[in-house]
């Protein structure tokens with residue numbers, strides 16, 4: 001029986017008398033960071049995610065582990081320093097997923113070279129011992145050499161600085177595995193439907209349902225954490241139905257195009273686009289991720305849809321900086337994610353940015369809500385949330401252990417050119433599956449190097465339950481090339497049907513559901 005065996009995990013929540021120290025609702029960056037912090041301190045920890053780990057915002061980021069150059073420009077030094085420290089810890093604890101990457105800011109105005117060199121040198125200084133490398137001013141010739149495909153017209157020179165890049169949903173999966181290794185129970189496809197309260201109106205547990213079987217569970221806990229991202233209001237209103245919404249979502253869109261539009265290992269960073277945002281063109285898994293936008297919207301969903309205006313804005317902005325302008329037909333995949341903005345608290349006020357530093361709210365019922373922050377600071381959010389949980393749930397005090405805790409798969413010196421690099425220390429075990437069945441050594445798609453063995457690994461070791469889990473968040477084909485993902489789905493569905501012991505009807509349903517979803521990632 002593997003550590004990820006679902007039957008065993010479900011058994012551990014089936015005793016109605018068991019009282020967990022902490023239940024965390026939501027399996028994105030925030031919930032997983034909190035669960036890991038709690039479990040590694042020795043608390044009895046349960047995490048419930050209604051869909052798959054990182055199905056929400058946590059698989060839809062710009063893929064940067066960064067201090068946030070934008071917040072430095074806003075003078076938010078404390079936030080930048082904290083994020084740079086966390087960036088350093090993440091590189092140390094998950095070196096198989098975090099890459100030290102060069103970012104080039106091209107300068108089209110004479111004063112920009114000096115301006116950004118000074119600003120980013122402060123950024124480096126704030127990183128202290130955990131610096132990723134020094135900022136440098138570079139000549140026009142060097143910019144053109146570093147970023148083939150960049151628009152030379154009006155270019156003065158550039159500034160090069162270093163930051164981190166990662167694979168967001170792979171980190172989420174590895175965090176879930178680390179939680180299990182630390183003794184937590186983490187379950188995907190378990191939705192929290194209600195909160196249980198005692199006669200003093202204090203929360204004593206949750207009502208949850210297994211999405212796969214429809215079976216309901218009542219689970220007791222000393223403290224419950226709300227890590228549901230843009231869904232926080234649903235849980236807050238379960239605690240107190242009359243509460244006004246705290247959050248209004250703002251959407252951020254990315255498009256993915258071929259690497260050939262800017263054939264470089266370095267990223268392009270535009271600090272101020274026509275609407276005042278930062279735009280990144282970042283090499284990722286041999287493609288380019290381009291984004292993002294910031295569009296307030298009125299509803300939240302697990303599958304937000306990019307607006308035409310957002311796609312046009314990204315393509316038009318990219319066209320200003322690249323000699324070969326990407327068009328709609330060049331878009332391999334488009335994905336949208338939601339960040340929480342503070343909802344207006346009265347009818348006349350407007351939305352505003354919830355501070356990018358994270359926030360913790362404790363409701364009168366004892367529910368701890370975690371909101372804001374970013375992937376880069378997930379560990380610190382977890383630490384702060386567990387410190388608060390100790391107070392609220394009167395748990396025996398223990399200090400955080402996560403600063404030095406290696407994340408599952410951690411391995412120094414991975415070969416970034418090997419397409420199995422992101423398995424880190426698991427890589428050989430993935431390949432060894434081919435000994436069990438030589439067919440699993442075959443490619444999933446003629447254009448890509450992914451192997452059938454990766455599907456088996458995802459089911460056995462990474463808690464993948466659906467075709468989408470595999471193609472969107474275990475390997476990232478849906479985000480990299482949605483058409484190829486649709487073409488790959490039949491073989492993935494067949495392999496999963498056999499491995500999970502499912503029926504042919506399940507296979508057909510999976511295929512239909514995935515194709516329907518993946519079409520939304522195409523233009």
Ligand SMILES: Cc1cc2nc3c(=O)[nH]c(=O)nc-3n(C[C@H](O)[C@H](O)[C@H](O)COP(=O)(O)OP(=O)(O)OC[C@H]3O[C@@H](n4cnc5c(N)ncnc54)[C@H](O)[C@@H]3O)c2cc1C
Nearest residue numbers: 026028029030050056057058062064192229252374375376
């Ligand atoms: C466009 C964009 C780009 C970004 N880029 C970066 C970046 O480059 N670097 C960076 O550091 N940060 C970045 N961020 C920020 C970062 O992605 C988020 O801060 C982080 O992913 C939020 O994680 P979360 O766990 O709070 O929310 P989510 O990832 O949304 O997780 C919440 C989870 O709760 C689950 N849930 C909801 N209700 C229930 C329920 N009733 N029962 C069980 N589960 C439930 C949902 O299914 C979901 O999986 C970006 C954000 C956006 C929007």
